[in-house]
Amino acid sequence: MHIFNILIKYLKFNILLKYRFKNNNKLNEKIIKKRFCDKDIFYKIEKSRYTLLKSKININLKGYGNGSFYYRNDDNIMLSKVVKHSSITPKYGRFLYNIVRNYNPSTIIELGTSTGISTQYLAFACIYGSVISVEGEKILANIANETIKKNGLKNVEIINKTFKEALPELMSSSNYPLLIFIDGDHNYEATKNYFRIIENMAKDKILIIIDDIYYNKGIEKAWEEIILSDSVIMYRIFFKMGIILINHKNLS
Secondary structure, three states: OHHHHHHHHHHHHHHHHHHHOOOOHHHHHHHHOOOOOOHHHHHHHHHHHHHHHOOOOEEOOOOOOOOOOOOOOOOOEEHHHHHHHHOOOHHHHHHHHHHHHHHOOOEEEEEOOOOOHHHHHHHHHOOOOEEEEEOOOHHHHHHHHHHHHHOOOOOEEEEOOOHHHHHHHHHHHOOOOEEEEEOOOOOHHHHHHHHHHHHHHOOOOEEEEEOOOOOOHHHHHHHHHHOOOOOEEEEEEEOOEEEEEEOHHHOO
16 A cells, blocks of 8 residues: 555656656756666675675664664664665665766765665765765764775765754865755654755755655655745656755745
């Protein structure tokens, strides 16, 4: 039933989108014009996922963000469970990889490192730029750092701060073209707040990817309001991911 509801919402938004934006094909051209199949890179990333899934250690999460349907923040969470339920899937990881390769940003800001699987897909694709990933949970930031170093990535910086603390600092110092991937704090207030910060501090066009836009009613409502913002010049929905292109010149 959940998948059926997502499909209905996906069709609704993409039909309405055609009436609001006649030039959305330009966004498609920017982000999915070419598909890359870098099997050696994908193998490296998925090998690191497999290693984490085999882990027997337990970790203590402090409870930043909106939590998970699959586990509570307590002293007995198995790392493998966090990896299984909180990491990006191979399908969406490759999708992210292709977007980055096509868009070719100078800087990627990721809000929500978790164990670093999505971070690797972003970083391997960001050939001429850098990835700054923010993770509130110190233990997850440390695990992601170790995993990323093992795969030889040198264009990644992981910051152990809350999104609210880190985002304004990163917005003021990032190079453009800029891509922002929001994958955490899946609730109405937080999502709207992060978008407002990005919108208010934008110096040029920014591509924003929001994951899990149907995670709950709060983030779904936030998404519905965000796409009506004056700064949004194009948007697309790819099932659970929403993609927005904003332009600071549209702001009053």
